[in-house]
Amino acid sequence: xxxxxxxxxxLDLRNLTEAELIxxxxxxxxxxxxxxxxxxxxxxxxxxxxxxxxHPSSRLGGQEPRKSN
Amino acid sequence: MNNPYLDLTDELxxxxxxxxxxxxxxxxxxxxxxxxxxxxxxxxxxxxAVGHVLEAxxxxxxxxxxxxxxxxxxxxxxxxxxxxxxxxxxRFRTDFVTRPPRIDAARLARMWADAEAxxxxxxxxxxxxxxxxTNRDKDYAVIGELARLMTDPRAQLLYSRSxxxxxxxxxxxxxxxxxxxxxxxxxxxxADGREALDEALDRxxxxxxxxxEERLGQYLTAAAAWREMWPEVQREIEGLPLPExxxxxxxxxxxxxxxxPTSGGAS
Numbered sequence: 001x002x003x004x005x006x007x008x009x010x011l012d013l014r015n016l017t018e019a020e021l022i023x024x025x026x027x028x029x030x031x032x033x034x035x036x037x038x039x040x041x042x043x044x045x046x047x048x049x050x051x052x053x054x055h056p057s058s059r060l061g062g063q064e065p066r067k068s069n
Numbered sequence: 070m071n072n073p074y075l076d077l078t079d080e081l082x083x084x085x086x087x088x089x090x091x092x093x094x095x096x097x098x099x100x101x102x103x104x105x106x107x108x109x110x111x112x113x114x115x116x117x118a119v120g121h122v123l124e125a126x127x128x129x130x131x132x133x134x135x136x137x138x139x140x141x142x143x144x145x146x147x148x149x150x151x152x153x154x155x156x157x158x159x160r161f162r163t164d165f166v167t168r169p170p171r172i173d174a175a176r177l178a179r180m181w182a183d184a185e186a187x188x189x190x191x192x193x194x195x196x197x198x199x200x201x202x203t204n205r206d207k208d209y210a211v212i213g214e215l216a217r218l219m220t221d222p223r224a225q226l227l228y229s230r231s232x233x234x235x236x237x238x239x240x241x242x243x244x245x246x247x248x249x250x251x252x253x254x255x256x257x258x259x260a261d262g263r264e265a266l267d268e269a270l271d272r273x274x275x276x277x278x279x280x281x282e283e284r285l286g287q288y289l290t291a292a293a294a295w296r297e298m299w300p301e302v303q304r305e306i307e308g309l310p311l312p313e314x315x316x317x318x319x320x321x322x323x324x325x326x327x328x329x330p331t332s333g334g335a336s
Binding site: 021024034043049053055 | 072109151162231233307
């Protein structure tokens with residue numbers, strides 16, 4: 001028995017071919033866009049925590065906001 | 070098929086090694102987990118590198134997010150610069166530092182030398198583990214697996230998050246343990262058994278998290294005036310091409326965001 005840190009699904013990345021890894025990675029990035037509205041003001045890296053004025057294109061799933069007629 | 074972060078890393082390094090892919094996307098390259106949709110790079114701290122990155126991102130229509138200007142004066146103080154762009158329906162965040170946390174100057178120089186020697190544009194497992202000693206719980210799971218990828222028992226002893234692995238390493242490499250015990254106090258508790266070691270690992274993790282929180286707290290305090298000014302700066306740069314936006318962000322940050330977080334006040 002050994003201590004487990006990550007799921008088998010995570011660690012299974014090791015068994016993928018390079019092309020499979022890229023495909024899984026790209027698909028994950030695409031699906032992760034669903035949370036763009038939720039993390040528009042947040043940071044994953046660096047020394048800042050909250051954007052006081054996130055750009056509108058950070059939200060809306062990465063789409064430019066539509067101008068109303 | 071290509072990956073956008075690997076492609077961008079190639080672009081940032083066209084003609085010269087300037088940027089090392091770090092953090093979450095580096096964890097993917099090491100095939101441990103896919104946990105982050107944002108990109109993070111360690112940049113060389115020189116004007117050519119910064120200029121090339123700005124040019125590459127300008128070509129993608131990138132815009133500044135709240136953060137430090139991508140300018141050596143702030144980067145040398147450990148600040149991070151944050152930009153983002155869109156490609157089709159995807160939002161890409163690009164975060165840059167030249168002085169990554171918990172990596173001292175000698176280690177940083179070794180990282181660049183190793184990258185030059187191997188042509189590898191991705192942060193290696195050992196410095197990546199140091200970078201992951203953050204205030205986020207999930208990063209410690211990644212460190213636990215990164216340690217298992219390390220080939221040097223010294224590094225494994227310094228980064229392992231598993232009491233079982235540590236006990237096994239200590240039995241196998243007692244002379245290495247003796248060498249590194251001063252660098253990691255919990256290694257001195259190896260004889261106390263797994264329960265004690267697990268408690269020590271928990272304490273150590275909480276200490277790392279607090280230390281990182283305090284480090285970030287210094288930056289957040291130093292950035293208070295800049296944060297207040299940012300909505301106005303954001304309006305000013307709205308729609309501007311990146312080179313012009315960069316000039317505005319840089320000139321507005323001067324005197325408001327100190328170059329060093331501990332220097333306070335104007336820079």
